[in-house]
Amino acid sequence: MQFPSEFEWIAPSGLGVLTHYMPAHYSAGWWMDSAPTLEAAMAAVYELYRSLKPVAATRNILLPVGTDYTPPNKWVTEIHRAWNARYVWPRFVCGTPRDFLDAVRTEISALSPQSRDMNPIYTGKDVSYIDTKQAQRAAEVAALDAERLSALAALLGLGRYPHTALDKVWRQLAYGAHHDAITGSESDQVYIDLLTGWREAYDLAADARDRALDALMGQVAVDGRSVVVTNTLPFARDGLVRVRLGPGLRVADPAGVEIPAVSEHGTLTFTARDVPATGWRTYRIVEGRADPWQDLPGTTIENERWRIVADPARGGALASVTDLATGRELLTGLGNELRLYEEYPQHPDMGEGPWHLMPTGSSLGSGDAPADSVRAETSPVGQRIIVTGQVGEVAYEQVVTLLAGSDRVDLTTRVVDYTGADRLLRVRFPAHVEGALPVSDVAGAVVGRGFALPDVDSAEHPWTLDNPANTWFGLSSTARVDLGPAGARAIGVAEIVVPGPSDAPRARELVAALARVGVTATTSTASGTRYGWLHVDSNLPDTRIVLGGPDTNPVAAELLSRCDPVFSEALTSGARRVWVPAERPLAEVWRPSADLRDLRSLPALIVAGPVDELVDDLAGAVIPAVCPAGSERLDDRTVALLAYGLPGFAVDPSGSAPVAHAVLHGLALRRLARPPRAAPAPTGRRSSSSTGPTSSRTPSWPDPATGGRTGSPPRARSSPPHCCPAWSPRRTDLRLTRPTQQASHRTRRTGC
Template identity: 25%
Template sequence: MHNHLSRTLERLDRVRRDRILPRIHTRSAGVEVEAWTVADDGEPVSARHALGLAGDPGRTAPGYRPFPLGAAWGQAWATTWFRIRGTAGQQDGPLDLVLDLGWFDHSVGGHCEGLVFTPDGTIVKGLHPRQSAIRLRGDGAVPGLLDADGAFLLYVEAAANPLLLGLPPFVVTDHGEKGAEEPFEQFRLRRAEIAAFSPEIHALACDLDVAGGLAAELSADEPRHWRLLRAIEEALDVYDEADAEAGARRARAILAPVLAAPAHASAHRITAVGHAHMDTAWLWPLRETVRKLARTVSNALALLDADPELVYTMSAAQHFSWLEEHYPELFDRVRQHVEQGRFVPVGGMWVEADGVIPTGESMVRQLTYGKRYFISRFGREPREMWLPDSFGYSGALPQLARRAGSRWFLTQKISWNDTTVFPHHTFWWEGIDGTRIFTHFPPAETYAAEVTARELRHAVTTFKDKAIASHSLLPYGYGDGGGGPTREMAERLHRFADLEGAPRVTSRSPAEFFQEAEAELRDAGSLEPVYRGELYLELHRGTLTSQTAMKQGNRRCESLLRAAEYLSAAASALRDSPYPHADLDEIWRTVLLHQFHDILPGTSIAWVHREARDTYRALEERLHDLIKQATAALRADLAVTEPGAAAVEVTDGEDGGTVLDDGLLRVVVDGGGHVVSLLDQRSGREVVPPGRRLNELQLFRDEPVRWDAWDVDRHVLRHPQVLDEVTSRKVIHDGPDAGVEVVRRTGASTITLTMWLRAGTGRFETACTVDWQERERLLKVAIPARVSARTARFETQYGYVERPLLSNTASEEAMFEAAMHRYVQVADGDYGLAIVNDTMYGADARADGDSTVVRLSLLRSARFPDPHADQGTHVFRWAVLPGADVPAAVEAAYAFNAPDIALLPPLVRLELLSGHALIDWVKQADDGSGDLIVRVYETQGGRASARMHCHEELGAEAVLWETDLLERELTGEEDLPLAVGPTRRSVSDVRLDLGPFQVATLRIAAQASPKEDIK
């Protein structure tokens, strides 16, 4: 018998592909097709314009012409509208309109797509390679598609998005930019016809899919494997395509008993949630995501309407907001399903942001803007952070999530690690401050499952926490480019609900899963797994450097927003100037949008980054205007900084070198333009190790194995090419400061280093201007320090990550490139050194004998998805601070990144009693009350105490209390440490006690209400 059944699965594949699937749809009649390609600039028009219901200003009126089957349509990124007429016959049974716009058999959401409309503008559904039929008659048909005679008229908005993701994974092409001159092979309309749909044959295809998939995953030692094969063999014997309907019924009757066998009592339990991970931009521009949302959501809603058991999830408030703005009728349908608990907003963030690059306040705003949107539109607050695809996760996130009212965290990206295997799937993640959040990694290791037997088996086999947990989550539905779940996925879900040899699969909301899984983990007692610190992704390290203009634009906007909100709050509090809530909200939402995990990290097509650069420039101009308005109102309060008395003395050194000396630091720049000595005269400590050179530029061949813009592979860093060529060198002066300018060349690129000793600051600063014309090259600057350390402190949101400088273990070695924010600090004994920067996020640091070498990553030039990435001129700044501990590094980093504005006496300040803490952000409350919001955090990973003092003009009657990140008063029952306690207090008597890296949000009101108990 075994030999007889050995080729059953091969037979099944052939029969299903050639004799069953083609019989699901049987041609009934042809249709008449007309087409109109959008002219002008090629950008999309509204549906009302294309349907002739209302004209878009300045756009050419539609002109439909007959369009033959097999003809090509649309250049890259063009839109063609098809007008399709037909008449359905009077035969019984479901009837579909079947279209093929030129699908490839992969990359759902990665090439051409369509959206179907009725003549009055009602959205019917989206089209993609796995969703190509529109139900005209029968269950699931939109009422009114057919008139009394069976005639119909439909419109299809077809988007000719070029296929940029292929096999091997990438196609290096200029089609990632609008109007690329590179020839584009147009898509072709291969099929357009009315076809009868057979529910029985479709059901047989699904039965065989599940039975065959399960049999393939079960061991040949298991009886269940052979019984499934026997049933499949017998079912194939009785199926005859000559009488497919009857054959399907006979075959299903044979399969029914094996598909009715229940799962084992101890079977793993999987919660399946419909999902369509939607990249806000990636291989398409932002405007295309708006249309992708309409296609995907319309399909999801149709599936929910057809199947009452299904639940669908969608993250990113920005995506809901786009639906609300551009597709209000679709948004209304979403709202109805949200009320029913079937369409579930998840994540509570504005977008699925990058998890490491945004500053702490940006991560706060991702949560506050996202949650407030969901609360205002749906009356629901998501309780989970939902970041399946970001490229690493800061150790600050557990605290921020919990302080925003969230209980759970989800990702699956850590399964992509290239070196070590993460030890858990269900665990408590403990942040750098000690806050814990319940965390789950779906063990199927995908956010775009198809509910196949292979995925379910993988989830069970891979799940690391079987001894204490029996639940996992499965997000299913085509993702990245959208598409979402399909009818076939739903059919598999139902068949796997309770099936021998498989886990039990249930459709329910993520919150129901998290509640049950968290309770189960708590029952484990002392066995509860805890993972401490950042979730470092051992992959995609190049995203910290790719498309450096994204990082620079984000950093500048964050710094300008900090200044604009503080000055505007001061102008309002002290001079009764209107606070620009609307302007700041709009700017914040745009900054948050561009922190999406394929925009800010630099992994989108050229079109996305070109638009983002323009957007950042416009935002910076608006922020400068807001700062000018606030400073004008505060003119009388502003202070002028007097120049210091120190000055840099410049003398000639040996061999054409230059010596810079301000009495604090003594710097020697040799004739080749390298720093060979940096003496800290306060301690007598020489910083540059013997034989080493500070500010050494190193060039590397940057040829990733797989993911160009994403990865810096370890082999890249093995063979640095030191850039020694000097085109010019000169000494420069600027008031009391002095420096050396050195120009170097490599290939077609020019690099200008201007190294400054800033008099009296204890800071040696470098400005670097690069005219970058390289491709597949990585540029770093090496800063060796004679500091013997085992770890280095890399700044992250509201604290730092202490990273190993040694490579004793595989996980230590895997951190060969890691994220930093504004500083890296190293120390031995009581002597430290910090390097601060104004724009970089990637660095490596390793111990080298009795020294430490830090290398900042400046530029890359990956070929995919933007073949011209980073070409052009870039400016970087960094500074070395000998003798700096962490508090000095933090304060220097703030100053180094702050915009050049006049000083304002502080609205609030801290009087430190012990440890170190600082005020990170000051702004007005989001509710328009005029209350002041102050964000404070401890900086060293220790404990700090301070008294808060407020500007006298805030008033003696002002009161203060502590809130969560959404500025809701904390009561002390939230299981979060409080800095000032759960009672309201007069601002004249406020003491803060902060734990390690603790963040506190304080709210100050001008005066207490009569009912308030002030202590």
Template identity: 20%
Template structure:
């Protein structure tokens, strides 16, 4: 730690922390951005002694400023080119914990590319966001040529020095500088009181304060949060005595934490501007404070100085999501389950873009189709807006999150439109052989990097005049595939969209069919012929079912009277009992926002264990069977708003509620359990109608697995976490802001011993916990219904907020029993299959192209590698493939392509710097992928 007697270099960094939208909607916030950048440009142009202004490490504010101020493009470009207005490397400031790792890479990729268009990009990793730090961030940063990183959530001062080496699982390192215990905005904390009429007015404004003299607001909105008071304090003189007192106070807090003589004191506070007289303020500090060298600096200059001074720094490895003991910079990780519908929508859009649209548009372009680069770029830029930390965190006002859903819809519509055409182009250009007049083709596509056998469900059309009541499916050899009709629509018309002729609609019967497709090639397709025939009885075998039982060759599931299920894993001779009950607990409105989870003082858990559930078989075929279980959970309507006490936490006033309401209401829940032929997992879809407020609903799975750790997938990694909880009395964050020690996941969490193991597979549900009870109960969060906003004790019932998540919600997850560890039991692959399975295209005529009838575009001769993305390069006519080895062992494999390979190389993530040339032969590339490595491969196709 630092020597308090030594002379230090104080780096005062000017800048802002810019939330695109959070407390106010985007357009309201953009007006503040316009004012900020107008004034910043004037400041930089009028005073060359100011070295730099940091625009929060991102590009997006520049784009959205210039949309309203296009006349200032040359002015802003001049300042960026000169390195005085520092932007990037990020596009936006995302939360990296709940988004896919590929999204983090692309945020940097697009951010750097867009910044370069203005002449310069800051090459230091900096983000004042992300609710915790992901383990692979050093490897990602290194691959963009970045060896520094500044952040703070999840990095408490009592565990980490200010400067340390942070290492990724593959050995990549960055110099990490965490914010001091005074936060990232130490200089702003000091300077703000210099402009306040009274020091206490930085906390509460007096009714007679001069700060209110020119304040104004619209009066058309009733709620306090809707329309703020706006004023102008830029003309206020600074009180230099108060400035020096506060500066010295914060400096002496920071100094002992630093291991070098360089101390960073930033402005970097939310949406605030730099005072016009900043240079004079610094001169005054130099005059009064002779002990240290005080200078206006920048993030690049500060990091350069620290690099020259560091000696024997400690190295820390892995993710950092630790609570804070007594500091302000809480990790705020409880956004994991806030507005769960956003997390679900995000995962759907990410998968649609990265695992379907980009790869198959790239494949189609190799077959002569247009590659929709502009459309894909635009979809990504919409995604980056939604990935901004306060947006995806779910912790903003109403307008922000309704806009997010609109953007996800735009992303999905755009992706489906171009994917539709790309899959259609591939399907029309296959060889298929002739079709009879009453036949059509179904092309089944597999997005996974391995062969897939699974049930195909598709809605297919049969022209009304040739519909005979049934359907026959055959492969291209003529072998019949058992097929069942799940449902048949009444006759309807489907439009025929042509370019030259306006056609009447085609009358059809739309059939919902199912059949098992076996060994569909990796990242490829298989073809089937469809023909309407007279009705036949369902054929095949493999599923036994009743109202309370499902069974196939691997699993037997039974439903108990209270709706819990028992599972017998035939393959490994293990039984799990009492799984899948619901637990509901209260959430206090004390937190007033989306980051904290504070239970009522006298909280009580309500469960479905003592209720009577209704169970019935709703579908059964030789391929799959479904049981629907209906639950009624009696829970309090809300918090009891009559029992309120006013208190004070370390940083804000609280209004604490003692109890949940005595009024109980019915929470109706329905879960559909599906077991498919040859499946080793049970898929579950749960739908509920939430009509209660201030509560958290979880689904519980007692595992009876004697282990102390869990394994969960994270961006480009699978991490181990202890089950044992921290004592909340020793940690300010847990004591004051709720003892919630939940953890994130992307698609699975595994609880395992050598002889007994179970994985939970999820789709867009990022929060889990494992209780320290005798049964090691796994808890999956479904719903967090909270109050967000200011709360006054006189307000008995504040307006219902969308953060309460009232209405209908549907969740998808699965249970996968197995033995041994996740890496030996195929957990990673099962999670992928749960999230990504077949998509099919129906073609009414034969294929007329030269593509093989059944083929893989990309495959491997050794399993284990995951594919983060396949796309076309932005800079050349080449294919980009990003591979991930999530395992602890090296993978040696050959990658086979559907085309002849001219050359292949490993590049950085910008796809510019060649790191290694790869041996190629004909259509294959030899690969050696080290543990936990992310490889970006650029391939030139013949």
């Protein structure tokens, strides 16, 4: 690594936490445990001490003891006694991680600041056992809605807040979110055992949500039979609503004007417009027949914003997506194409399982053969294309929908049947945004990501560099360098190079400012190794920021010595920040098993002026700089895919220009058992610009004599039986010392 094993890990909020990364892996102490004698065990520990000593930030060194499936270490306490009785230094002390971190804090207060992501490493975790991710999200959305609605109901005196039920919900979700559960790295049997937890979490949350919503909707005054659509988000929104009504019934606004709707399989579908924040909108139920979907000639659909063309000869994939507002074509190739990747049964190098993506480099595309069927349909709510086809062992159905009056495109892919094993299914959207970089949302921020390499043979190149996306990803820029007449450059993942180790803590405010605008960074020193070698790291930077001019930072001096003299002249003339473009475009150097350590492999910003000024400029996510030679290009727009139930993504740099193919990973199809599903999550994979999932139900309602009020207040129901977690031994740590880190529409029908 480019920094000490103890550092301050800084979040996008700017807050940091003392962190230790395990440079010898968490199973480093295994060699001590496997020693045949105490003498051999002490010798093994001493060798580990010698190897860990150079990277420690203080005289305290952490040696983790214990690993997966191992009993308590047989030598750890004996070493503690025997070594310290024999030697004065170093001392070996048994302790906990807290003991170690407290000892570090007593010796050092200013640490090397880092905001970099330590991933992607185990990229298979994002897609293996995909239904567990969907179940977790469904339960989380239900729980958040339950909390909001139950709080409102309690404040209005409509019942007690369901503390017990929601406490159990979050405990189950936290348990299911640990690193051998939702990650999909467990065995089939453990997977089956875990399903009960997600099921219970969803059922308890949905019950609390529905009881609170019933109580609140009972307070809404309605004129006759009505559908009440609620919005639990803190802003007004539109959304598609589905509700089952009797034959010959449809909905109208309060003035009696019929709402455009379509009837399909006994369900009425319509668009609820401008539903107030944390509020509701009421629609009257009136007599009238809603039209069904009607056939539309050809394979083209459009609304006020988009025109979409499907190609039946190429699997029904999208040949064109045109933005009618600008006339711009979004696609640079087949869009919404399914790619089926062959995978190794186990990792060809590490021999490990589904927590890796293990492509063989061989893949099939749905665009390689004609679709089984492609048809276009129209209705009062919009138009859609329905595609069925086969790619390899996967039978699929895809639906592309354009709602009337909407600026979004809804895309759903459903796996109808699958008979193979060791396959990964991706949905591919090639789009051109010049100069843009991958970006995605995380739990509380939007961050830049690196390009990925999804088409590699993992036997030769182990890192595909996929990343998780919480709800969306795209091609854009989180922050940029404004070069005036020379253009602009996006930055997403940076290396900050300081002159020496003592200078690293002084870069903290810059690291925090970059993190706040979505740029993660590794802080390194001029004398250390450069960040950007996939052989030892699992992610790569796209930019370097060199703090200090050539007189203070040796990296700045070396870089300028290899460039046109005009860059040095710019600094001599008083420029505070000088941008030095890379020798080659990023897409040319970002290749399988890439090595970007050479100073000319990446562009660099040399900061000769005060760092405080740079921090102030980052408040607007734009860094002004001069570029005396060369230029950069950056389109000022974003192409993004919003994902529902799709946690993994990759953006692939292809061609000699910075053109990216956004690849949305839909499903990992591996050798799994087929137990019951965890929770009622959508069977399709949805990608759209909607704020979140929409859903509806037709509840049972109380007698009209009660005025539409629910018969009982919200309450927590008793928890059903659940499985106890498997016992695992607590890890013992040996501390070594030396001198010197949604939205949901609910549909209600009242007054019946």
